[in-house]
Every structure is written in structure tokens, then in C-alpha cells.
Amino acid sequence: MPKSANQKMKLLYILKILTEKTDESHCLSAQDIIVQLSDYDITAERKSIYDDIECLIHFGYDIVNIKARKGGGYYLASREFELPELKLLVDAVQASRFITQKKSRELISKIEKLAGPYEGKQLQRQVFVAGRVKTENESIYYNVDRIHKAIQDNAPVTFNYLAWNINKELTPRHEGKKYHISPWALTWQDENYYLIAYDDEEERIKHFRVDKMSHITQLSKESRKGGEDFKEFDIAQYTNRTFGMFGGEPETVTLQLPEGMIGIIFDRFGKEIDIRRIKEGIVSVRVKAAVSGQFYGWLTGLGEKVTLSGPAHVKDGYVNFMKNIMNNYEQADCL
Numbered sequence: 228m229p230k231s232a233n234q235k236m237k238l239l240y241i242l243k244i245l246t247e248k249t250d251e252s253h254c255l256s257a258q259d260i261i262v263q264l265s266d267y268d269i270t271a272e273r274k275s276i277y278d279d280i281e282c283l284i285h286f287g288y289d290i291v292n293i294k295a296r297k298g299g300g301y302y303l304a305s306r307e308f309e310l311p312e313l314k315l316l317v318d319a320v321q322a323s324r325f326i327t328q329k330k331s332r333e334l335i336s337k338i339e340k341l342a343g344p345y346e347g348k349q350l351q352r353q354v355f356v357a358g359r360v361k362t363e364n365e366s367i368y369y370n371v372d373r374i375h376k377a378i379q380d381n382a383p384v385t386f387n388y389l390a391w392n393i394n395k396e397l398t399p400r401h402e403g404k405k406y407h408i409s410p411w412a413l414t415w416q417d418e419n420y421y422l423i424a425y426d427d428e429e430e431r432i433k434h435f436r437v438d439k440m441s442h443i444t445q446l447s448k449e450s451r452k453g454g455e456d457f458k459e460f461d462i463a464q465y466t467n468r469t470f471g472m473f474g475g476e477p478e479t480v481t482l483q484l485p486e487g488m489i490g491i492i493f494d495r496f497g498k499e500i501d502i503r504r505i506k507e508g509i510v511s512v513r514v515k516a517a518v519s520g521q522f523y524g525w526l527t528g529l530g531e532k533v534t535l536s537g538p539a540h541v542k543d544g545y546v547n548f549m550k551n552i553m554n555n556y557e558q559a560d561c562l
Contacts, residue, residue, distance in 0.1 A: 233269050238279050240267050245283075245290060245303040247340075254293050254300030308341050325367055325420040325438050366441065367420065373443045374410050374422055381451050383409045383427065386443040388435060397439070406435075409451035413437070416466045423462060425453025432456055432465075463497075464515070475519030480541055482526075484533040486510050491529065511536070523548040 233240065244263045249255055255263070257276040264271050271279075280301060284290050289305035308316075320326060320334045377384045385405045389397040408424040415421075420437040432453065484492070486508050492500065501513040516522050523545050526535060535545050 233267050237264065237269050237271060237275075238282065240264060240269060241276070241279050242283060242288065245288075245301060246306075249300075249302035251302060251304065254298060254302045256300035259300060306341065310342060313338055313342050325415075327367070330368065367438045370437050370440055370443055371413065371420065373445065374413060374437070377410050377443075377445045378412070380445065380447065383407060383446045383449050383451055384443050385446065386440045389439045389441055397441075399441070407446075408433070408435075409453050411451070411453065411457050411460075412462050414462055414466050421466075423465065425451070425456060427452050432460065475517035475522060477515060478518045478538065478541055479513055479515050480518070480535060481511060481513050481537045482533060483509060483511050483536050484529070488529070488533065495525075518544065520548065 241260060241264070244255065244260060248263065257273045260276050261271050261273070280290055280292075288303065290301055291304045292301050293299045316338050317335050320331050320338070323331075326334070374384070385407050387399040387403060388401075388406055390400050392398050407427050408422075409427060410422055410424045412423040413420060414423055414434075421434045422437055422440070423432065423434050425431070426433045482492070483505065486504070489502070489510060489512070492512055492514065496514045496516075503511055505511045518541055526533065526545065527549070535542050
């Protein structure tokens with residue numbers, strides 16, 4: 228009887244069967260493996276199964292043989308990722324706003340395959356974590372890849388930058404004008420992917436939401452600009468002080484707050500900040516922040532126990548910010 232085309236791949240199929248069909252609670256005997264191999268049109272004898280498994284063990288696979296009259300057999304004990312690690316990956320994918328629902332399902336399905344068939348069911352339960360808002364831009368995968376390639380090739384890129392309109396459509400900003408920038412880094416902030424780049428036209432560092440970029444084209448015959456600006460550039464510091472990634476003028480501001488709220492400041496700005504106790508239970512901190520409406524809104528959210536004490540022009544800006552909000556409500560009451 229002629230051998231099938233798959234016969235030469237018997238060892239690989241045994242590994243596939245152990246990976247997909249076994250775990251600590253589910254073993255397969257040599258006879259079970261023979262039956263499974265027949266589904267792939269591969270014939271085998273018990274002795275050859277023993278020899279093949281010894282070969283896989285010698286190569287480095289952690290295959291355990293449970294010797295028992297009932298329920299005994301072989302299972303793959305160690306995998307590339309442990310179940311808790313896979314759960315973290317699944318949650319990260321599901322929580323990421325820049326990954327669409329469709330891509331999230333595809334990625335989670337692939338992650339499930341890294342676990343055993345039975346542990347994979349536990350990962351499926353992790354999918355239903357919450358109805359989070361997701362991006363609708365399916366091209367983000369390819370955007371990220373193109374940006375990484377441009378960074379590696381030291382090349383600038385052009386692209387259209389999109390914005391939502393009242394019809395719930397993403398349309399190009401500035402009547403479709405092409406942005407010309409030099410990409411330097413990608414960062415994940417506030418559940419979105421951002422490109423940190425040097426704007427060749429404005430000659431300054433800026434950031435862009437990757438899921439709102441389209442028609443990215445690498446300019447292979449040109450070289451990136453902004454190298455001097457990025458030599459001392461701290462991306463972590465930039466993202467921490469740029470509230471909501473809306474930008475604003477960098478300022479060193481002083482805040483006074485209850486000592487029990489210092490953790491909120493650490494979470495936003497890190498621990499490398501100036502801090503001193505000014506009286507019992509009250510501390511003063513100096514932090515670098517991008518002063519904008521987003522910063523003022525964040526500060527307001529901390530409540531009346533937090534005071535912005537300087538510099539004076541930032542304090543005045545904050546007071547005017549709150550006055551304008553109050554004026555809007557007063558005018559609305561008059562309508």
C-alpha cells in the first residue's frame with residue numbers, strides 16, 4: 228500500500244495533535260494518537276509513536292507521559308505562554324480603542340490557539356469585558372507597519388489627516404491637503420496610538436492619531452528632519468504632560484493639594500517631581516504640563532481641594548476658563 232504524501236510529516240502532525248488536543252487534564256494514549264493521525268491520512272504503529280515522542284522530548288518539548296490504566300497517556304505540559312499571560316493579552320486587545328472590533332476578534336481567535344483547546348475556552352470568556360468604543364479604521368494595522376518601515380528607513384512620509392463630520396464620516400482635513408512629516412516614534416496614550424513626528428513645514432515636534440491617518444506614502448528618496456530636536460526628547464515626559472494629546476504650551480506649574488491626593492499626581496506625572504509639605508496635610512508640587520483646555524478640565528475634575536498657585540498667567544488662564552464655562556450657562560438660561 229503506497230504511503231500518503233503526509234507520511235513524511237508524521238512528527239509534525241503528532242506535535243500538532245498534542246498542541247491542539249491535550250493539556251494537564253486531557254491526555255492521549257499512543258492508540259489515540261494513531262487514530263488522530265489517520266484523520267490526516269497517516270499510518271503509524273505504537274512503537275513508532277513512542278519513538279517520535281521521545282524525539283520531540285529530546286528536541287526540547289515538554290511532553291509528559293501519565294502512566295495509568297484509565298485516563299493515562301501523553302500531554303503537552305509547557306506552552307509558549309501561560310494562561311494568565313494570554314488573558315492579559317486578550318484583555319489588552321479588547322481594551323484597545325485603536326483596534327477595530329473585527330480585528331480584535333481575529334487577534335483573540337489567534338491568541339486562543341496559543342492555549343490548549345480547553346484552556347482556550349477560558350480566554351473566550353475574557354472577551355466580554357465591556358462595551359468599549361472602538362475605532363472604525365481598519366487600515367490602522369497597515370498604517371503602523373508603514374510608519375515603522377519609514378522610521379527604520381529614515382524616511383519622511385505624506386498622508387491625509389481625517390476628522391469626523393456631522394454625517395459620522397471620516398473626511399480629510401484642510402480640503403485634502405497632504406501632511407509632510409518626519410516620523411520618529413509611536414506611542415500608546417489614552418487608549419489610542421499616536422505618531423510622534425517632526426513637522427517639516429512648521430519645524431516643530433507634533434503628534435497625530437494613527438487611526439486618523441490615511442494614504443500614508445513613504446518618501447524613500449528623502450531623509451527625515453528633526454534629528455537634533457529628538458536627541459534630548461523624552462517621549463514618556465511628552466505624553467504624560469500633554470493632556471489628552473491635545474497639545475498646549477509647556478509650562479512648569481505649581482499645585483497645592485491634600486497629601487492624600489499625591490498618588491493622583493504620581494499617576495499622571497511620575498515620581499520625579501518637586502514636592503514639599505507646606506503645612507500639616509497639605510503639599511505643594513511643581514510639575515511640567517502642556518497647558519490647554521484639557522489640562523484645565525483635568526484640574527477641575529480634581530475638585531475644590533486642589534489649587535493652582537502659579538505661574539500667574541496660567542492661574543489667570545484657569546480662572547478665565549472657568550468663568551467662560553459659567554458665562555455659557557448663564558447665557559443659556561437667558562434663551
